Amino acid sequence: MERKIIIxxxxxxxxxxxxxMENILHYPQLDSILMVEKxxxxxxxxxxxxxxxxxxxxxxxxxTFKLILNYLEKSNKIMFNKGKIIWIFPNNKKLxxxxxxxxxx
Numbered sequence: 001m002e003r004k005i006i007i008x009x010x011x012x013x014x015x016x017x018x019x020x021m022e023n024i025l026h027y028p029q030l031d032s033i034l035m036v037e038k039x040x041x042x043x044x045x046x047x048x049x050x051x052x053x054x055x056x057x058x059x060x061x062x063x064t065f066k067l068i069l070n071y072l073e074k075s076n077k078i079m080f081n082k083g084k085i086i087w088i089f090p091n092n093k094k095l096x097x098x099x100x101x102x103x104x105x
Contacts, residue, residue: 035058049069
């Protein structure tokens with residue numbers, strides 16, 4: 001007997017539906033997420049997914065790597081522009097001080 005899963009339309013594009021419907025073999029650990037964040041911040045030019053994946057000091061499954069990038073994009077730490085990965089999270093101490101002293105318009 002086959003079970004049929006009915007998913008409401010509003011959930012079909014949600015992150016929960018996307019991650020539960022894929023066959024995820026391995027979820028990333030915190031140290032893997034931090035490693036990817038650190039490499040993105042250190043790279044001088046904006047890497048593509050493949051360039052970043054090859055630059056990692058420890059290798060991981062590409063599926064896990066894509067899951068990390070999806071998480072970073074959903075948490076507004078990175079964005080994709082023409083296939084390039086751009087770090088947009090304001091974690092620079094000097095930048096944070098400038099933002100604090102800025103006058104809102």
